[in-house]
Amino acid sequence: MQLAMVGLGRMGANIVRRLMRDGHDCVVFDVNQDAVAALVAEGATGATSIADLAAKLQKPRAVWLMIPAGLTGTVVDQVAEVLEPGDIIIDGGNSNYRDDVRRAKKLDDSGIHYVDVGTSGGVFGLERGYCLMVGGHDEAVAHLEPVLRTIAPGPGEVERTPGREGDYTTEEQGYLHCGPSGAGHFVKMVHNGIEYGIMAALAEGLNVLNNADAGLHQGEHSAEVAPLEEPEYYQFDIDTARVTELWRRGSVISSWLLDLTAAALSQNPTLDGLAGRVSDSGEGRWTVKAAVDTGVPVPVLAASLFERFASRGEDHFANQVLSAMRLQFGGHQELPAGDVLEAGQKKAESGRD
């Protein structure tokens, strides 16, 4: 079928490529006309503006937006202006599902359908396909099935879940209509919330392995840290690159994120050059807020988010407050920078609280 793509960054461009490989007809637009030209060279139809794009599409038109979340609202409005009742706007970006709920309601009167598609797969998606979480009206989603099926990974080599038989369901092919507008990005949001938790579990565990030799380095931080009590049990020099590779085979925690970790450590076993300031996009935050709203306990997901905040130094004032309290215990009225250690030491000597 025919699909228009607005936004030809890596994700948008690769989806277009995947569609064209499977025989779909793509009309493409980007403010960067070089990106348009590149895909035209690969067989796409180029557009010079959103209006031009609309003119080149058969009805009902289907326009997929693959643009940064901050711009999506504006572009949805621009596209809606040149569309007609029965046409479909698809937001395949990383929007907050709340924006979908609002946009779909706003578009309702115009008769234009709004479909939100949470898309997972990263740079591997061109080859592996993208996992698609879809929200919107039944009719609009049904119309899009041919392209969703192509963009998705398909059943692939994934072992079939015991008990499932017969024709593959859509979820077994890698796409799922999750519910009304917003449901797609809601499910994607939670997916990313889980992703943060899994990443944190792996990272924390590897940090424990990385410190399994603490008994060999005693006394290095003596003033700040309570001394290691049983150094004889922490004498292991574990090779985390080899261990993560090992765990990929037959272990309970084998996973794609472990594959990536093993690859990263294989290339750079000490992770030299990485500052460890960990970004977060919006989904992890939205997941925690949705959990708080609905009264669902998510200590692990929240902790994984807060670790990222702290990795960027956002815990600094809190830590200063803690140090300030401890200095009050110790009776020190003021303390120049650099003397914290010494103060810790004095406190350790006087042995209190």
Next chain:
Amino acid sequence: MQLAMVGLGRMGANIVRRLMRDGHDCVVFDVNQDAVAALVAEGATGATSIADLAAKLQKPRAVWLMIPAGLTGTVVDQVAEVLEPGDIIIDGGNSNYRDDVRRAKKLDDSGIHYVDVGTSGGVFGLERGYCLMVGGHDEAVAHLEPVLRTIAPGPGEVERTPGREGDYTTEEQGYLHCGPSGAGHFVKMVHNGIEYGIMAALAEGLNVLNNADAGLHQGEHSAEVAPLEEPEYYQFDIDTARVTELWRRGSVISSWLLDLTAAALSQNPTLDGLAGRVSDSGEGRWTVKAAVDTGVPVPVLAASLFERFASRGEDHFANQVLSAMRLQFGGHQELPAGDVLEAGQKKAESGRD
């Protein structure tokens, strides 16, 4: 080569079967002689006692113990009594790595080698192979390589990590000599700690999905819970069985634990009949304690452990203390069981703290 197996539960028996399939010679013992007989019928050599087992082995003997952690210490002693210098005892169970450190030291004088093997794979290990994390002296571990290679999954269909080439390393075949005695169980311990974290991330995320319809059930718990503020954003009836199946294809969180979750939800979408009292073996606890000892922050791993404790009601007294404090705010001196709700309501009305 020849290997003795002591302990013929599912794990021990399946390892023996996997070894025999690959042409190894197994001598087996269990206090349950029916278990011995079953494997003898499949080609193993049976033993009627540990002494008998030792007598049937060529030197250097290799005796693999696959028994509950609580019994391992005793059986190690029993086996050590009938072995000779140069023989090897392998503990393939779920021992605390600290026991390995102690046992290896204790056996040192006798000249008997002690090798600890953390083994992951569950009931799928017979077919998939077991992921093996090994600790012990180089010489002893080297002697065991033929059986380790058979028990492990081998390279299998796992895609090779980019950058790795040439002969497969042992970790790519699913077994790894991680370090001296205890290192195998240390790595296995951390593996399980990570496992708890990943499981919790998935479970919490699915709980958020399961409550995405909170806006449709407002007011049901009005006295205890703050009212949902924006019910219009929680109107989704998500099918978690289909979503977990979906995520198996192309998503960032695809993993074996997700496969299991999808299978469980496919069989029982509402999880009816599960009490949700989640056990923990020792490894999750030991991981947190090792992290505390060495000063490594593991908020996610710890939170996943504490969730399990709480699932079994171990948070009850703490929660009673919280309720008691809240009643003090409210000025109530005593409260009969069942009136908590009403008290909450009264408090909500007076609107304080």
Next chain:
Amino acid sequence: MQLAMVGLGRMGANIVRRLMRDGHDCVVFDVNQDAVAALVAEGATGATSIADLAAKLQKPRAVWLMIPAGLTGTVVDQVAEVLEPGDIIIDGGNSNYRDDVRRAKKLDDSGIHYVDVGTSGGVFGLERGYCLMVGGHDEAVAHLEPVLRTIAPGPGEVERTPGREGDYTTEEQGYLHCGPSGAGHFVKMVHNGIEYGIMAALAEGLNVLNNADAGLHQGEHSAEVAPLEEPEYYQFDIDTARVTELWRRGSVISSWLLDLTAAALSQNPTLDGLAGRVSDSGEGRWTVKAAVDTGVPVPVLAASLFERFASRGEDHFANQVLSAMRLQFGGHQELPAGDVLEAGQKKAESGRD
């Protein structure tokens, strides 16, 4: 000065009493006219409607609302209708500070001032005074100072902070103009977020004390729980009622919440009759959401909130998912209710993961 009070629940009525004791003139209204009559008997001027209330006030009128947060928006609108430019509406309830920001902006055109007052103190406020966190325009807050000073505790017997001297600042008298509209409830919100964290710290610690005798009760939960490893270190039968009383004197954690805990345990040492289902009002949730919005790590505050959710069973589906995964490891396809224990046992025997 003169102040009108709308809402004569315990908090509203006690504030009126505290004001009248100090010579202020109070005009009072409540939909419950019995509540009005009771305060009229103590010296207040009663009103039969909001319009009547407005008529009985000198300009600029000051109308304090002390009503459930869910009703505040409506009543603000009703009161605004009968007020005039220069008059002041005070919301002393538990509103979300975001509502203040919106309401103040909405009232701006009308020339009516809006002041938000976060109020802490509970049932002890009548005698101790209420801690007042105030947001709003300088002019309006300045006009209210006489009543704020009376409602607040004053310097009292609290030891003066070292370094402070001269006249008492307003914060030393128990009220503070924290910033523009919303700032009062923002500070109150964080206060309650901290309160949850402190309560949880106390409750968790007491739970540890309460289980200090675990070594005397071994084996009671054998199938579900890993056995206690060193029972000789958990032989203490700690009297938590006496310990909390003790900590009130000279310890670092002495606090009003500890006082309340000691009182609760003194009255009911075993906390019998408390179900331990812990409510939460909105502030703890809003604090976590504000922290997530602004990228501030709050693992402790969030954990204390999630513990409350879990105490009400909101972790149930997550725990079922965990049990379901564990059963998949164990190869069980289905499990009737009540068999979880046995399944745990089987797993323990086979000793895996």
Next chain:
Amino acid sequence: MQLAMVGLGRMGANIVRRLMRDGHDCVVFDVNQDAVAALVAEGATGATSIADLAAKLQKPRAVWLMIPAGLTGTVVDQVAEVLEPGDIIIDGGNSNYRDDVRRAKKLDDSGIHYVDVGTSGGVFGLERGYCLMVGGHDEAVAHLEPVLRTIAPGPGEVERTPGREGDYTTEEQGYLHCGPSGAGHFVKMVHNGIEYGIMAALAEGLNVLNNADAGLHQGEHSAEVAPLEEPEYYQFDIDTARVTELWRRGSVISSWLLDLTAAALSQNPTLDGLAGRVSDSGEGRWTVKAAVDTGVPVPVLAASLFERFASRGEDHFANQVLSAMRLQFGGHQELPAGDVLEAGQKKAESGRD
């Protein structure tokens, strides 16, 4: 009565002073003879060695050790050598309660009593008195009551808990016999675990207040951080020094730790010069380990401990692992130091996961 003090650091010396003020007779020893001389000048009897100390004491001798936990074991042995059956050794330092259990058992045969005293109060103890948590045999503890009563704060100005009447119990006087040997330090350990949690709750909350102006500083960290979604709600410039002072009066979270925080912020409102690397002594760690051993969920106490670890950079490798995974998503094979930001930016642009 007569008491010997070994270890004349601030704590030991101040306890001696407090005892002498109340008419007790003190014999003192320290390896630093200047410290001995100083107290002799104030009325104490000096000793030149532990043997000399023993010789100067009446039977049954009572020798209080106030020395760093790392040295206590050795000194207990030295003191035990010069004592006789019926004499008492008191460890008032910060020992792990497990050491008490072991030491008491070891001394049992000799007939020497061992009493452990957890002591809280910091530098304020000389004037306020010290909160004393005591473990040991009934007889030995009873013998020490006169000195315990003096060292403790006494009922003081603390308001009596409702319902308590008649003679003050020992806990109301600030000392409590908590149970057999180890019980005192066990209770002290949990006290400090709670202390960490309360400190963290305050610090996190103040950090939220400190970022209440985030809406005024948008875009400053644009590449690393998701943009603030509703900046209009984060426009407050909160004065944390004034707020903490305010909360000391009438609020639910009034506490000694809040008093200290208010004092610290009053002296140094921005906390300039504090590095925010927060030490931990042993008790917070032991509390978490005891909770893990006994299956008690302590998410708040653990989180507060892990925040301290992270404040010292112990999360670094974990954060590097997270960054490394994220770079794998983005397809980058290597990344020189300093380019993390840019990589985050690229990822943000391509908008994935």
